[in-house]
Amino acid sequence: MWIKQNGNSTDVIQTGHSLSLRNVSETDAGIYICLKLHKIFNASNPNETIISSTTEEAESEYYKSRKVLLIVRTPPGPVNLLWFKASTILGYLIWRFNATTNSGGYPVRSFTAEYRNVSPIENQTYPWSRLDPINISPNIRQMEVYKLEPNTTYEFRIWANNALGPGEIVTTVVTTLPETKEEDLIRLISADLVAFDPRVWIAAVSVVLGTLVILAIGLCVVLAKECYNAPVLVDEDEDGWDSIELVPNIILNPGFCESDDHDTPYTRTIIFGEDDESDGYDDEEEEKISFKRKVSIFFTGDTIRRI
Helix, strand or coil: CEEEEECCEEEEEECCCCCCCCCCCHHHCEEEEECCCEEEECCCCCCCEEEECCCHHHHHHHHHHCEEEECCCCCCCCCCEEEEEECCCCEEEEEECCHHHHCCCCCCCEEEEEEEECCCCCCCCCCCEECCCCCECCCCCEEEECCCCCCCEEEEEEEEEECCEECCCEEEEEECCCCCCHHHHHHHHHHHHHCCCHHHHHHHHHHHHHHHHHHHHHHHHHHHHHHHCCCCCCCCCHHHCEEEECCCCCCCCCCCCCCCCCCCCCCEEECCCCCHHHHHHCCCCCCCEEECCCCCEEEECCEEEEC
16 A cells, blocks of 8 residues: 655555556655555454554554655746836836745756737737846846836736746736826926925035135145255355256266275376566476365265265
């Protein structure tokens, strides 16, 4: 005998050693148990037998050896909720789907959504238009719909897809909002003008202007400090110092030579020419004048000073 375990209760399905199910649906999934019928002899009347299948020994023995788990895989079930949040020319298609209970035994690969115009205009029928993308990701739960007509009725439908194919289709019908007229716009603007308080805007503008003034004053102070702290170049005539501008290549005086061993500068003798009053002193030894000159260059900040 085959029974199906439903929680704490059991239902007798079939008798016999084989189990056969037809027109299987998701409700047929579950645990099936095969029980063997035991014969118990009556001591008072040996010819009479009692058939029993409720002894603890029989149940415990055949629960372990004849337990079958039936898993039914089907296309996905329907979405749980479907509604459309409409505006005049666009809207949002929103749905809810329980992937644990409605997946059909296989992971949901995608959703597919379509819509069409069902407004009764001259008995004209409109074909279904598929939303883009065609294969909606299984993690998405809403889609934006564009290029709708104001005050028009549309029908939307959606279904899930898995390895076995498309699932059950769910539809909804919605009407978009009518287009706003000039009278409605004037009425809305008039209501806003009545509730408008200029003091709020004056306070906001004052705060913005005050912030700009403070920033401008701070900028002026910073620039003034930069100009005050800027280095001043010394003029050439001041204290006999020469100030020159730094250049990549500095050409020193060719006559200047100062070795690293700091030797004593050599002596040069210069003989000056004779004047008119020295004609009578030809026989006297000419006076020799010797002098020394040493030029030093120092790097001071942004200038080079030569002594």
